[in-house]
Amino acid sequence: MPTTLIRNADWAIAWDQAPGEPGGRHVYRRGVDLAFADGRIEFLGKSYPGAADRVIDGAGLMVMPGLVDLHSHPHHEPLYRGIREEHGVANMHMTGLYERGQAFSAPDDAARAAGAEFAYCELLLSGVTSLVDISAPWDGWIELFARSGMRGFLAPGYASARWFLENDLGPSYDWNEPRGRAGFERALATIDQALAHPSGRLSGVVSPMQIDTCSEALLRDSRDAARERGLAFTTHCAQSVNEVREMIRRHGLTPIQWADRLGLLGPGTILGHALFIDTHSWVRWHTQDDLRLLGESGTAVAHCPTPFARYGQIMEHFGAYLRAGAVMGLGTDCSPHNLVEEMRKASVFARIAARDIHSVEIADFFHAATAGGACALMRDDIGRLAPGKKADLVLVDLACPQMQPARDPLRALVYHAADRAVRDVFVDGVQVVADRKVLTLDQADAARRLAAAQERMEAAAPQHDYLRRKAEEIVPLCLALAD
Numbered sequence: 001m002p003t004t005l006i007r008n009a010d011w012a013i014a015w016d017q018a019p020g021e022p023g024g025r026h027v028y029r030r031g032v033d034l035a036f037a038d039g040r041i042e043f044l045g046k047s048y049p050g051a052a053d054r055v056i057d058g059a060g061l062m063v064m065p066g067l068v069d070l071h072s073h074p075h076h077e078p079l080y081r082g083i084r085e086e087h088g089v090a091n092m093h094m095t096g097l098y099e100r101g102q103a104f105s106a107p108d109d110a111a112r113a114a115g116a117e118f119a120y121c122e123l124l125l126s127g128v129t130s131l132v133d134i135s136a137p138w139d140g141w142i143e144l145f146a147r148s149g150m151r152g153f154l155a156p157g158y159a160s161a162r163w164f165l166e167n168d169l170g171p172s173y174d175w176n177e178p179r180g181r182a183g184f185e186r187a188l189a190t191i192d193q194a195l196a197h198p199s200g201r202l203s204g205v206v207s208p209m210q211i212d213t214c215s216e217a218l219l220r221d222s223r224d225a226a227r228e229r230g231l232a233f234t235t236h237c238a239q240s241v242n243e244v245r246e247m248i249r250r251h252g253l254t255p256i257q258w259a260d261r262l263g264l265l266g267p268g269t270i271l272g273h274a275l276f277i278d279t280h281s282w283v284r285w286h287t288q289d290d291l292r293l294l295g296e297s298g299t300a301v302a303h304c305p306t307p308f309a310r311y312g313q314i315m316e317h318f319g320a321y322l323r324a325g326a327v328m329g330l331g332t333d334c335s336p337h338n339l340v341e342e343m344r345k346a347s348v349f350a351r352i353a354a355r356d357i358h359s360v361e362i363a364d365f366f367h368a369a370t371a372g373g374a375c376a377l378m379r380d381d382i383g384r385l386a387p388g389k390k391a392d393l394v395l396v397d398l399a400c401p402q403m404q405p406a407r408d409p410l411r412a413l414v415y416h417a418a419d420r421a422v423r424d425v426f427v428d429g430v431q432v433v434a435d436r437k438v439l440t441l442d443q444a445d446a447a448r449r450l451a452a453a454q455e456r457m458e459a460a461a462p463q464h465d466y467l468r469r470k471a472e473e474i475v476p477l478c479l480a481l482a483d
């Protein structure tokens with residue numbers, strides 16, 4: 001395969017790790033060449049001595065590793081644009097999860113395909129090269145993901161129970177264990193299909209959907225299946241106050257403690273979102289164990305600040321999770337699918353929660369969005385730039401006005417420019433974004449299909465909503481519509 005050379009990049013974020021040693025960290029390097037072929041980085045340093053088939057002038061560019069997004073739902077979250085941002089239920093401790101999920105869901109596979117294609121474009125344009133996609137399996141999912149060019153960790157969701165609402169005080173549970181088992185089998189088959197895909201870029205994550213909607217047996221068997229296959233395991237855990245109260249009611253334990261009791265915690269387990277731990281000010285349970293359990297077990301947390309912050313909730317706090325030893329990663333649970341903006345929000349909210357500017361640094365969040373996510377997925381070949389690692393990389397345009405002056409380009413990217421400065425993206429050595437355009441998918445066409453799908457979803461809302469309301473009664477427009 002031809003060799004591509006990025007010659008004399010102004011800046012690079014390189015991986016610094018002594019051979020044979022654990023750990024490692026990102027460091028800046030200046031004036032370096034980066035060469036890759038056959039999907040892997042061959043050279044990173046001064047003056048590449050070899051020949052190259054394609055040379056990219058690195059002047060005015062920063063080369064950085066592609067981002068690893070640990071948690072997303074591309075098949076339905078784009079349908080919620082204009083619906084979800086300010087939707088929440090005060091009587092459910094502000095979360096809109098249960099009411100929205102019942103009233104509004106992707107009406108068909110065409111809607112799921114439109115949402116996924118649209119979200120994959122947003123992700124690529126913000127520099128995401130690896131994605132954990134937690135979705136109910138739909139026809140065409142694997143093919144579309146493969147076509148996107150992204151590195152995929154497909155996480156087909158299933159559960160023993162469905163939430164439904166009888167009132168606005170919290171979810172009720174409709175249990176159906178055979179349905180959960182069938183979903184589990186189908187998920188494993190989907191993962192096997194992804195692993196067998198000729199692109200070699202697709203893998204899987206075993207994903208029982210929520211700690212409160214899956215039976216003890218289904219959770220244990222799912223964890224075992226992940227371990228047997230050498231795959232990561234993920235589930236939503238400690239994502240709402242209602243869920244915490246429900247788990248305490250059932251077991252006398254917080255969701256994290258219940259996960260520990262079942263043997264779910266440990267390396268290769270990713271909890272989305274582990275926000276409402278026993279010490280959180282919205283929970284204030286009498287134990288003080290959850291953070292220690294996460295840290296001592298080496299469990300990973302997929303932190304997605306945006307959806308919670310919109311409800312008025314923040315993690316308390318990121319620096320404490322890090323120091324406890326949890327493996328911290330970042331995800332884009334909802335739209336916009338912009339992991340750079342998640343880094344920015346996560347860093348600001350972490351300081352608000354800690355009331356301490358020094359509790360975290362932006363380097364902590366860049367690590368979480370790259371090597372931290374890779375560690376959570378048990379991969380040491382992504383999320384870092386070094387010889388031998390996957391050629392998943394992003395070229396950042398330092399001439400972008402929001403990057404200027406580029407004294408400290410990572411700070412400029414995260415705090416100022418975000419996706420506006422992402423110029424080119426390569427995955428597995430193949431270019432998937434060129435000059436801010438996705439080469440593999442059609443975002444404009446996906447947007448048209450997405451708008452039509454959102455209309456179908458809204459039209460069906462009265463059939464699903466527990467009060468039979470129309471969409472505009474559940475979520476009115478933010479301004480009155482005048483004549």
Ligand SMILES: [Zn+2]
Nearest residue numbers: 071236272333
């Ligand atoms: Zn989620």
